[in-house]
Amino acid sequence: MPELPEVETIRRQLNAKLKNQTIKSVRILKTGRETPHGQAFAKAVTGKKIKMIDRRAKLLIWRFTDGSSVTIHLKLTGRVILVDKKYQPGKHDRMVFEIGPYHLVWSDMRQFGTINFLSSEALKKKLSEYGPEPLEIKSEQLAALFKSPKTRNVKSALLNQEVLAGVGNIYADEALFRSKIRPTRKLGSLTADDRLKLAKAVQEVLKQAIELKGTSSQDYLDAYGQEGKFEKVLRVYQRKGLPCKVCGTPIVRTVVAQRGTHYCPNCQK
Numbered sequence: 265m266p267e268l269p270e271v272e273t274i275r276r277q278l279n280a281k282l283k284n285q286t287i288k289s290v291r292i293l294k295t296g297r298e299t300p301h302g303q304a305f306a307k308a309v310t311g312k313k314i315k316m317i318d319r320r321a322k323l324l325i326w327r328f329t330d331g332s333s334v335t336i337h338l339k340l341t342g343r344v345i346l347v348d349k350k351y352q353p354g355k356h357d358r359m360v361f362e363i364g365p366y367h368l369v370w371s372d373m374r375q376f377g378t379i380n381f382l383s384s385e386a387l388k389k390k391l392s393e394y395g396p397e398p399l400e401i402k403s404e405q406l407a408a409l410f411k412s413p414k415t416r417n418v419k420s421a422l423l424n425q426e427v428l429a430g431v432g433n434i435y436a437d438e439a440l441f442r443s444k445i446r447p448t449r450k451l452g453s454l455t456a457d458d459r460l461k462l463a464k465a466v467q468e469v470l471k472q473a474i475e476l477k478g479t480s481s482q483d484y485l486d487a488y489g490q491e492g493k494f495e496k497v498l499r500v501y502q503r504k505g506l507p508c509k510v511c512g513t514p515i516v517r518t519v520v521a522q523r524g525t526h527y528c529p530n531c532q533k
């Protein structure tokens with residue numbers, strides 16, 4: 265699933281093109297994952313001028329000049345890609361937008377993604393459900409989020425969007441490896457030093473992943489249809505059985521918080 269770095273990459277690319285542009289048309293190829301439903305969605309967004317493309321957690325937000333917005337959650341396999349005007353839609357495409365001189369396709373193979381047109385009040389309410397953005401607070405503030413509840417395991421805390429926004433399975437595993445903490449550790453067992461190391465590791469992996477335009481080990485592509493390059497520097501995620509890049513011990517895969525979880529049994533305590 266695209267996480268903070270992937271959505272941020274798309275946000276930057278789209279903002280550079282679509283800022284100050286007006287939505288000229290919306291072609292709906294497949295209905296069912298938008299609100300309001302069908303042509304009502306197309307009617308609501310056509311004619312809106314984009315003030316900026318924003319992001320909160322894993323949510324891509326098109327903020328319009330009148331205060332309303334469109335939010336897109338890519339979920340497992342969603343993509344938003346700039347295409348040329350001769351583009352022929354494929355079978356997984358859901359909507360094609362004409363925005364100023366640009367054309368943008370939203371596609372989703374697994375069909376879990378959503379697109380919503382929201383009033384400014386509805387957006388505000390939606391965004392209030394998320395915890396802080398990990399790159400917009402100090403390491404010490406981020407570390408404090410890992411204090412309680414003491415019986416929660418650290419991987420669950422990282423994945424919980426109400427605790428902090430934007431981290432998913434890839435960057436949770438990578439941050440835990442870099443901070444030498446096992447994913448199954450309870451928050452109550454972490455020392456102040458552990459919490460700060462973890463906070464710094466979260467920020468470090470997210471920043472590096474944004475620089476490398478995300479991870480494409482599954483379906484993710486950026487707004488130009490290109491793969492991210494973070495996959496080359498993954499240390500544990502989807503490296504089950506491969507030697508740890510630090511100590512050579514085979515990486516273990518287990519299930520924590522109902523998610524496939526990867527760690528080095530030697531480096532992570």
Ligand SMILES: [Zn+2]
Nearest residue numbers: 508511528531
């Ligand atoms: Zn190791």
